[in-house]
Amino acid sequence: MTVETNEPAPRSVMPDRFSLPDEKGRFGPYGGSYVPETLYHPLKELNDAYLEARADPSFQHELDRLLKEFAGRPTELYFAERLTKELGGAKIYLKREDLLHTGAHKINNALGQALLAKRMGKKRIIAETGAGQHGIATASVCAKFGLDCKIYMGAEDMRRQALNVFRMRLSGAEVHGVEAGSKTLKEAINEAMRDWVTNVRTTHYILGSALGAHPYPGMVRDFHRIISKETKRQFLETEGRLPDEMIACVGGGSNAIGFFFDFLEETNVRLIGVEAGGRSLKEGEHAARFEGGKLGVLQGCKTWILQNPDGQINQTHSVSAGLDYAAIGPEHAFYRDLNRIEFAHAGDEDALNAFRALSSTEGILPALETAHGLAHAFKRAKEMRKDELLCVNLSGRGDKDAMEAARLMGVSGLPQMPTL
Amino acid sequence: MMNSDRIAKLFSDCKAEGRSAFVAYVCACDPDFDRSLEVCRSLIKGGVDILELGVPFSDPLADGLTNQLAAQRALEAGCTQEDVFRLVREIRTFSEIPIVFYTYYNLIFSQGVENYARKSKEAGVDGLLTLDLPPEEADELINACKESELANIFIIAPTTPKERIAKIAKRASGFLYYVSREGVTGARDDLAGDLDERVAAIREHTDLPLVVGFGISSVQQVVEVAKVADGVVVGSALVNCIPQNLESTPKMLAAIEQKARSLVGGLTAA
Ligand SMILES: Cc1ncc(COP(=O)(O)O)c(C=O)c1O
Numbered sequence: 062m063t064v065e066t067n068e069p070a071p072r073s074v075m076p077d078r079f080s081l082p083d084e085k086g087r088f089g090p091y092g093g094s095y096v097p098e099t100l101y102h103p104l105k106e107l108n109d110a111y112l113e114a115r116a117d118p119s120f121q122h123e124l125d126r127l128l129k130e131f132a133g134r135p136t137e138l139y140f141a142e143r144l145t146k147e148l149g150g151a152k153i154y155l156k157r158e159d160l161l162h163t164g165a166h167k168i169n170n171a172l173g174q175a176l177l178a179k180r181m182g183k184k185r186i187i188a189e190t191g192a193g194q195h196g197i198a199t200a201s202v203c204a205k206f207g208l209d210c211k212i213y214m215g216a217e218d219m220r221r222q223a224l225n226v227f228r229m230r231l232s233g234a235e236v237h238g239v240e241a242g243s244k245t246l247k248e249a250i251n252e253a254m255r256d257w258v259t260n261v262r263t264t265h266y267i268l269g270s271a272l273g274a275h276p277y278p279g280m281v282r283d284f285h286r287i288i289s290k291e292t293k294r295q296f297l298e299t300e301g302r303l304p305d306e307m308i309a310c311v312g313g314g315s316n317a318i319g320f321f322f323d324f325l326e327e328t329n330v331r332l333i334g335v336e337a338g339g340r341s342l343k344e345g346e347h348a349a350r351f352e353g354g355k356l357g358v359l360q361g362c363k364t365w366i367l368q369n370p371d372g373q374i375n376q377t378h379s380v381s382a383g384l385d386y387a388a389i390g391p392e393h394a395f396y397r398d399l400n401r402i403e404f405a406h407a408g409d410e411d412a413l414n415a416f417r418a419l420s421s422t423e424g425i426l427p428a429l430e431t432a433h434g435l436a437h438a439f440k441r442a443k444e445m446r447k448d449e450l451l452c453v454n455l456s457g458r459g460d461k462d463a464m465e466a467a468r469l470m471g472v473s474g475l476p477q478m479p480t481l
Numbered sequence: 482m483m484n485s486d487r488i489a490k491l492f493s494d495c496k497a498e499g500r501s502a503f504v505a506y507v508c509a510c511d512p513d514f515d516r517s518l519e520v521c522r523s524l525i526k527g528g529v530d531i532l533e534l535g536v537p538f539s540d541p542l543a544d545g546l547t548n549q550l551a552a553q554r555a556l557e558a559g560c561t562q563e564d565v566f567r568l569v570r571e572i573r574t575f576s577e578i579p580i581v582f583y584t585y586y587n588l589i590f591s592q593g594v595e596n597y598a599r600k601s602k603e604a605g606v607d608g609l610l611t612l613d614l615p616p617e618e619a620d621e622l623i624n625a626c627k628e629s630e631l632a633n634i635f636i637i638a639p640t641t642p643k644e645r646i647a648k649i650a651k652r653a654s655g656f657l658y659y660v661s662r663e664g665v666t667g668a669r670d671d672l673a674g675d676l677d678e679r680v681a682a683i684r685e686h687t688d689l690p691l692v693v694g695f696g697i698s699s700v701q702q703v704v705e706v707a708k709v710a711d712g713v714v715v716g717s718a719l720v721n722c723i724p725q726n727l728e729s730t731p732k733m734l735a736a737i738e739q740k741a742r743s744l745v746g747g748l749t750a751a
Binding site for chain 1: 538539540541542543544545549553556561562586587588589590591592612613614615617618635636637638639640641642645649660663664665
């Protein structure tokens, strides 16, 4: 059902965005619940508990309060004046999710799911993490609520995000290194799922992106929807109109879907997700699922996946741990078919350049994940008119990446991260 | 012989003999194609009744370390899907033992579900057990299996509520597999305590043969499980014989045959 033109679907054929996922967890042909039998019923219980909580004003009220007091919402919509001048095109705005507590959008979802876990009486939390941002957010929320916390993280990611490992441990979380495969996000999810299959009666799994089995993709999206709600209101306040184009990086897709959601039916606003182009688009050198991937089933859901002809999942590569993953969230695949969300990719080099450029023009150090979105936005801004508005979701800050970026830029004499 | 008949015949023969069946799990092509074929031959000589062949997958999220490493050895030895079918064809030159694939859905889906079922049938496979495919997602595979006369085996877990047991049983064919505890595959010392009750609850809903597995590793456990189940599944305890004897193929084959024979002995003690 892939549409071949670049024209977005007219408003009339856009589905009601709240109607998805359906009761089987599907976004059109994508999504679903492809899990071992042991998890099938617990996932149904989770879905029931979530739907009940979502309809309960006291749950929403408590979450809103925590988002404000603990996480620091609302985040600013910031006009990047020098960057705009430098590029000479569209007016560039940044949605400052990097200013949130723990440094990225991930805290929106971690808070929501931790509240839900408390409501369900689960006292033990597990999570996977790639860049460490979801791990930090989860560890921090667990410390706050007094919940046991174990984080699964690929050994390669532990190396390149050593600062975050230290921070998670400071918050009292146990960080478990995963040595299998490419030692990154996918392997961490496998290991977290194995833990969950074993301890499902006592444990809630806080999945960190809009991925996996139903109800995760829709639930994680809902917890991040606040980003688009605020952005819409802020644009109407500051510019008196909506932006022309919005850009976000896409790992599993949580910051992007949260940022896009309230604009899905605003078909005059162009929405672009940016995947990791890695070193090149050769197999194993990137994580751009829409360049070389195909439909498949991985870790609970049906979606676009980088795989070989036999159906074995490919190794992936990206300079950013948070985008280094073989599958994309099912809702993105669905809106891509409708041509509602378009996809581009940015490579390692482009991301590193954007990482530097935003730091030097605006004094804002972005996460390497975010830098992929920025790299594409820089290109687009130059192609757009000066009276057009472009908004980038600044999903996270780059403190965690400073050391790895310095290493990649060839800076010598770096200090070692302490281990705890 | 019609493929799924091998399964039905095996269980009815066992019933006539008044004993449970022994289901042996190993990963196909572990540690490589040639030795895997000999491993299967040794298991059959050791007296196992059903061969459950793991199809190696890059992301075996329902498997414990033993089976993960087995899949990794197979993939590192270059095992392809075609090799797994070839392995079954080779076994069929000397044995009519029922063979079930223990697999993950992407391996089937990526080949085209109907095509995969047809190829399995042609190779001599009798049934498919797809770990990450609950019956709710299985329409396409169920139809393809019917078409190709393959059994579609589903799992029931300790977390499966009563209402759901009937639903699963209705969609299954060949036999049902009760996973005796929450968790991933892997040898364990203790068995779940409520096995009798759980098995009785399942039998209320189905006449299909019921096998029990996950974590069974000693003769004593085989004896216990055989008292209540139509079949006993042993995996990791057999798979472990492979990495422990990588330096000598004769030792590997002797070890696995001996292990199988001693565990199979538990069936008649029951
Ligand atoms: C700052 C930041 N942005 C983006 C991502 C990618 O995840 P998602 O696509 O779910 O937003 C991550 C993941 O770790 C991240 O840390």
